[in-house]
Amino acid sequence: MSSRPGALLRRREEPLRASFLELFFDLAFVLALRQLSLVPQVGVSVAQTALAALLLVALWSVWAVTAWFADWFDRANPWVQAVLVGATLGMLLMSVAVPDATGGRAWLFAGAYVAIHVGRGVVTAVALRGHSLRRRTLRILTWYGATGILWLVGAAWPAVRVPVWVAALALDYTAPRIGWPTPGLGRAEPGELRLRGGHLTERYQQVFIIALGELIITAGVTYSSTDLAAAPSVAFLLVFAVAVLSGLLYVTPAGRDLGAALDERDPSRFGTITSYLHLVMIAGVLATSVAADLVLTHPTEGGHTAAVTLTVAGPALFLAGRVALSAVIFRRLSWPRLLGLPALVLIALAGHALPLLGVAAATVALLLVVLVLERRLARTGPRPRTGR
Known part of the structure; x- marks a missing residue:
């Protein structure tokens, strides 16, 4: 390891574009999303949906903190590259554990999660000996070490596994917001957490495209298993339209700012708020992926509460996250997206009298209206207001 503590830190001239190993890490997240989309399909229920949400929150913690790590440190440094490769392996192991993460594979899921976060902290703490920013790393390592105990306790004790993991995630998500306060080390100052907007924006766009890609793959695989008749063919086109409209709504206009x-x-x-809101939007796309399988396999059936709810809930979650993202960037609400939320509720209420194909068509029509209105407003809309 380099004898210069500052050798690990990112260089001013380092390009903002994602590195090869960051994109390689994203490939593991592709598997994670694919595995998660299959969890509710075991049995569409509140319990299965809640389980998928819990696992997604844990997996997103790994993705988001790894993105911050790659923003803070020199991605050409061999030790940084080793951490990114290790995070990729850990994400793959967590993904493998997803189908039985709260059962027989709990140790694999929790162990990989803890190893990623603690291992990253140990490497950077050693490499930053003598550097002022080592205190930041030690704070983060202390918090992940403490919550890591909860993760391992949950893995060892099935009776309290889920509530203990929920508590651990609550701490893991709260800590960055409050600066990882630690006895003897204080809490991180804003200057210690400075992020490069260009790099993080690209990373968020890339992971959102990955989520849309999982939706398209699910639709394509399911459609190929049908008889390619008219109803599933229309359903496939509607799912594709949802993916396209979601992507366009994501980048217009707050995505560029x-x-x-x-x-x-x-x-x-x-920085933490925008990370959490991307989690909400990706959860929406993931829910849409689960609904796509139902719409494609049962396009003319209706009256199924779970199927109708999922078909509408995915776009609703995405819009809710997107409304909030616009609000925190521009400090104002995006009224087309905001009006889209109650409209989706109305579609869900009326959806029980419609086939799933009709619910999907109504959802696509609504997203299209929201996009058209949003683009009209974007031509004269305000730029984000600066200031702290």
């Missing part, structure tokens, strides 16, 4: 806002605002607040 996210980088500037990340550069200008307090990362301990704004």
